Each structure stands twice: as C-alpha cells, then as structure tokens.
Amino acid sequence: MTKANRCKGSKNSSNRKGKVRLSASETLLLTSFIASLSSYNVNSVTIEGNRVTYKLESRTASATCPHCGTPSVHLFGFTDKTLTALPGGSCHVRVMVRQHRYRCMCEGCKARTFTEPSEAFALYGRRTHTCDDLICACCLKMSSVSCSELVGTMGIEACPNTCTSSLFRRLGSPPSRSGVKVVGIDDFAKRKGHSYGTVIVDQEAGVPLELVDSRDMAEVAARLLLYPDLEEVTRDRGKCYIAAIRELNRLIAEQNAATGGKRPFVRDIADKFHVMENLSDAGYPDLQKEFAAFIREAAEAGAAANRKQAEWEKVTAMHAKEGMKIGDIAKATGMSSKKVRKYTQASQRDYMPKSQHYLLRNAEHITSAVHDLRGFDAKGIVRMVPNGKANAGLLRELSEFLGAKLEKMKEKAVKSGCSHEAVKKECAELWQTIFKHGHEVKSEVVDSFCQKEHVAVARYLCSTFQGILAGEISMPLHRWIDTAVAIGNKSIASFALGVRKDYDAINNAITSKWNNGRLEGTVCKIKCIKRIMYGRASLRLLGIKCTKGVHLNI
Numbered sequence: 228m229t230k231a232n233r234c235k236g237s238k239n240s241s242n243r244k245g246k247v248r249l250s251a252s253e254t255l256l257l258t259s260f261i262a263s264l265s266s267y268n269v270n271s272v273t274i275e276g277n278r279v280t281y282k283l284e285s286r287t288a289s290a291t292c293p294h295c296g297t298p299s300v301h302l303f304g305f306t307d308k309t310l311t312a313l314p315g316g317s318c319h320v321r322v323m324v325r326q327h328r329y330r331c332m333c334e335g336c337k338a339r340t341f342t343e344p345s346e347a348f349a350l351y352g353r354r355t356h357t358c359d360d361l362i363c364a365c366c367l368k369m370s371s372v373s374c375s376e377l378v379g380t381m382g383i384e385a386c387p388n389t390c391t392s393s394l395f396r397r398l399g400s401p402p403s404r405s406g407v408k409v410v411g412i413d414d415f416a417k418r419k420g421h422s423y424g425t426v427i428v429d430q431e432a433g434v435p436l437e438l439v440d441s442r443d444m445a446e447v448a449a450r451l452l453l454y455p456d457l458e459e460v461t462r463d464r465g466k467c468y469i470a471a472i473r474e475l476n477r478l479i480a481e482q483n484a485a486t487g488g489k490r491p492f493v494r495d496i497a498d499k500f501h502v503m504e505n506l507s508d509a510g511y512p513d514l515q516k517e518f519a520a521f522i523r524e525a526a527e528a529g530a531a532a533n534r535k536q537a538e539w540e541k542v543t544a545m546h547a548k549e550g551m552k553i554g555d556i557a558k559a560t561g562m563s564s565k566k567v568r569k570y571t572q573a574s575q576r577d578y579m580p581k582s583q584h585y586l587l588r589n590a591e592h593i594t595s596a597v598h599d600l601r602g603f604d605a606k607g608i609v610r611m612v613p614n615g616k617a618n619a620g621l622l623r624e625l626s627e628f629l630g631a632k633l634e635k636m637k638e639k640a641v642k643s644g645c646s647h648e649a650v651k652k653e654c655a656e657l658w659q660t661i662f663k664h665g666h667e668v669k670s671e672v673v674d675s676f677c678q679k680e681h682v683a684v685a686r687y688l689c690s691t692f693q694g695i696l697a698g699e700i701s702m703p704l705h706r707w708i709d710t711a712v713a714i715g716n717k718s719i720a721s722f723a724l725g726v727r728k729d730y731d732a733i734n735n736a737i738t739s740k741w742n743n744g745r746l747e748g749t750v751c752k753i754k755c756i757k758r759i760m761y762g763r764a765s766l767r768l769l770g771i772k773c774t775k776g777v778h779l780n781i
Contacts, residue, residue, distance in 0.1 A: 279318045284325040290343035295336040299329040306342045311354045319382025359393050366390045398775040402436045404454045411461040413746040414442045415753045428746050435749050438770040442467050448474035459494045461741045463501040497732040498743035499696050509722040521676050542570040661686045664694030688715050704734050
C-alpha cells in the first residue's frame with residue numbers, strides 16, 4: 228500500500244503481475260454481477276469508505292462481430308467503461324472494465340471495428356444486468372420517483388426517467404401468444420366515465436397477458452386474432468365484446484378462405500355472474516319496492532305473527548270441517564304427512580302466541596279484578612293480576628283505557644319492523660329466495676310475500692334459471708326462454724329475449740368451468756397500480772406493470 232493511498236484512507240490491493248488473488252467473500256461479490264470470471268483478470272480492488280471499486284481487464288483472444296457474425300482474432304485496441312453493480316452488504320460497488328476491440332475481417336460488414344460483447348452488461352450500458360433487474364423490480368411495484376429514491380440509497384444513480392426507460396427496454400417486448408387456448412376479456416377505466424381499455428387474461432395460467440387501448444369491436448377482435456391457438460373466450464355481456472367475438476370469427480373465416488387453413492372458430496362463454504346480475508337488475512327492483520311496502524303493512528297488521536297457528540287452523544278446518552284425509556291435506560298444502568298428523572293431534576293451546584297464553588292463564592284473575600273494581604280501570608287490573616305490570620300491554624283487549632298505550636306499542640312495533648337494518652335483512656332474504664334455486668325460506672314475512680301470484684311466478688322463473696346455470700336443473704335453456712316470455716312480467720320477458728340473442732354464449736356457460744372471476748381481480752389490481760402511478764403514466768407503462776410483474780424474478 229502506497230503512502231498516497233494511506234493518506235486518502237483507501238485500500239488498494241494489487242500486484243505487479245496485474246492479477247489479484249481474491250478472498251471467498253470478494254469472489255462471491257464479483258460473481259453476483261459478472262456472469263463468468265474466466266474471461267476477466269481482476270487487476271485491483273479499491274475500498275474507500277463504503278465504496279468498493281473493482282478493475283477488470285478482458286483476456287479474450289478472439290470475438291465474434293455482432294453485426295455480421297464473423298469471428299476475428301485481430302486486436303485493434305481497448306474500450307474502458309465504468310459500471311454500477313449491485314451493492315455488496317452496506318458497500319456501493321463500481322466496476323471499471325477494460326474490454327478488447329477487434330477489427331472485423333468481413334469486407335461487406337458495416338462496422339470496421341467492434342467491442343467484444345459481454346453477458347454481464349449491455350454494449351453501451353452503465354449498469355450491470357442484475358442492477359437493471361433490481362431497478363425494474365422496484366419500478367414495477369412503485370412509482371418511478373420512489374424507485375429512483377430507493378435505489379439511490381443503494382448507491383445506484385438512476386433518475387425517474389432512467390427507471391422507466393429500463394423497464395421499457397427490458398420488459399417492453401410483446402407477450403408470447405402461442406399456446407394460449409383460453410382467455411378472458413374485460414374492460415377497465417382509463418378515465419372513469421370517459422375512456423376505457425380492455426385487459427386480456429390467460430385463464431389457464433391465471434396471469435394477465437396484455438392491455439388494449441380500447442374496447443372497440445374492431446381493435447379487440449384484431450388483437451385476439453393474433454393468438455393462433457385460441458379456442459375459448461370468456462366475457463361479460465357487454466355489447467362491444469359480443470360484437471368483438473362475432474367479428475373475430477368473421478376474420479378467422481376470411482383468413483381460412485385466403486390461406487386454405489382450418490383454424491377453428493372461437494367459442495365464446497358468457498360469465499355466469501354477469502348473467503345473473505342482468506337478471507337481478509331486470510326482475511328485482513320492482514319486487515323490492517313492492518316488498519318494502521309489504522313489510523310495513525305486515526308490521527301494522529301483524530300478518531306474520533304466528534305461522535304455526537295459521538297452519539294449525541288451516542289443517543284443522545280441512546280435517547274436521549271438510550272431512551279430508553291426512554294424505555289429501557298434505558297434497559293440498561304441500562306439507563309432509565307427518566306434519567299434518569301432528570297438527571291434527573294437537574290443540575289450539577299448543578300454538579297460541581304468548582299474549583293469548585297470558586290472557587288464558589290469568590283469565591280468572593282478570594275476571595275477578597273486573598268484578599271487584601266494577602269497571603275496566605287498567606291500573607287497578609294490572610295491580611291485581613300476578614306479574615301484570617311487566618305484561619301490561621297484553622291486557623289491551625280488556626279496556627278502552629289502554630287505547631293510548633296500545634297506539635304507542637303499535638307504533639314502536641311498526642318502527643322496529645321497518646327499521647333500516649330489519650328491512651335490509653328481509654330484502655337480502657327475499658333476493659336469496661327469488662334468485663337461488665332450492666333456498667329454504669327463513670323469514671315469515673318473505674314467505675307471506677311469496678304467496679302472491681306474480682311474486683311466485685317471478686320466483687319460479689328466476690330460481691329455475693339460476694338452477695339451470697349452476698347445472699342443478701336439466702331443463703333446456705330454450706324451454707326456459709319460451710316459458711319466461713309466455714308467463715313472465717315485462718322485465719323478465721325482456722331479459723329472456725336478450726338471452727335468446729346471446730343463446731350460444733350463455734348455453735356454453737352452463738357446461739364450462741371458466742368464468743370472469745380472475746378478470747375482476749385483475750381489474751382491481753389495475754386500479755391499484757393506476758393509483759400508485761397517480762394516473763399520469765402511459766398505457767404502455769401500465770401494461771408492463773400489470774402483465775410483466777408476475778414474470779420477473781430477482
């Protein structure tokens with residue numbers, strides 16, 4: 228070590244032969260940014276504070292011209308360059324490389340001399356490939372400004388534009404479209420309410436492939452035509468994508484006619500969720516408005532007070548008064564024979580509500596109190612009836628003096644039955660009842676509402692359609708369409724006519740295992756990336772961030 232190096236506080240390891248013997252840790256550090264040390268001599272290693280500088284010199288005897296591919300052994304000179312490498316621990320690493328220049332011996336080559344190529348860095352690069360990979364990995368997950376600040380702490384000088392340029396240079400190639408058989412397409416907002424694009428996702432691999440700068444029929448069809456092995460496409464029921472698949476099949480037919488090929492037509496599959504969403508939008512809003520009014524009426528009238536008592540009264544009337552047998556009653560009411568027999572063997576007392584039980588249990592005390600008081604004084608009756616004060620509302624049938632209190636109790640019951648949470652819960656149960664096949668009704672209010680004729684028809688059509696989509700009902704789709712057009716209301720009939728127009732795609736959805744679930748998740752990721760980018764970057768950069776992030780391993 229020289230005196231000058233001691234004054235500078237640096238450590239310079241070198242020898243007269245021009246080659247340094249490295250420790251194991253230094254060799255490991257070098258191999259992290261140089262693909263192979265066999266073609267380089269390490270002349271020196273200089274350490275200044277937290278900066279490590281390696282000086283390398285090529286020792287190749289020949290190279291191949293990158294322009295014409297002609298090998299050359301005629302040395303012309305040297306090219307010196309300084310590279311930034313990945314940090315080693317807490318140290319910032321610089322590599323000073325001297326490469327050989329050779330004379331090209333091909334007379335027709337456009338280059339008279341050339342610099343030997345390297346696997347560790349680009350010809351005019353200022354960083355090693357591993358360093359560029361680190362910049363790309365950071366830029367994929369954050370904005371270019373944040374990426375520049377982060378790699379700056381590692382001793383890698385890269386402005387935001389440099390980070391973006393590295394991303395374009397290393398990951399800007401188009402996706403591999405061969406071998407892709409099933410894709411899904413969906414739209415995403417570039418600017419919500421104004422402009423939209425299309426995302427294409429490989430359904431089998433579960434990764435996004437590319438973004439299209441529009442959802443126009445012609446552009447989407449032209450992009451899908453570039454996938455030579457494409458067999459199936461999943462989509463929502465947007466008119467633009469329905470037309471795009473038809474245009475794609477028309478282009479395939481023209482291509483086959485022009486080239487004599489036998490490329491099969493693409494099979495489009497409608498997403499089940501969007502189909503059911505369309506049916507819900509068509510048939511549910513009117514029923515929901517009607518049901519909200521029905522809830523209030525039921526709360527005011529007490530229509531759903533005790534379903535079991537109503538069933539008992541119905542079965543008793545049919546069995547005792549009309550003389551019907553248990554089996555006939557079961558068929559007429561839809562109950563099981565076991566349940567009907569239980570009702571015939573029970574008494575009315577078994578199905579009385581609490582209020583009636585209270586009056587029956589305290590009938591003797593109430594009668595005695597009225598006789599002793601010679602009137603219907605509510606307060607006096609309550610004091611004379613055991614535990615009467617806690618159940619004063621149950622004495623409303625006895626006197627007009629309880630009228631005011633009854634109105635308050637009634638108003639309170641109506642409010643509790645029509646509260647926001649109660650209505651929300653009942654509406655959710657109504658949707659499940661109408662649109663879910665085989666759903667067991669758990670709400671008495673919903674059960675009473677579904678007894679209406681037009682509601683029962685809507686429930687049958689909607690739940691049957693859901694069962695057909697889920698594969699739980701074997702009814703042909705065309706038969707359901709005819710039934711819905713014949714007996715359904717205006718909204719459901721209109722939906723059925725729309726299903727008839729998109730019949731093949733919806734019929735394919737019944738037997739297909741593919742859906743647009745992955746695309747919905749991809750659209751959410753695009754929204755997140757857009758927020759990170761602040762909405763100011765180009766669609767090309769957005770596409771790289773969305774599609775290439777799953778392929779880069781650092």
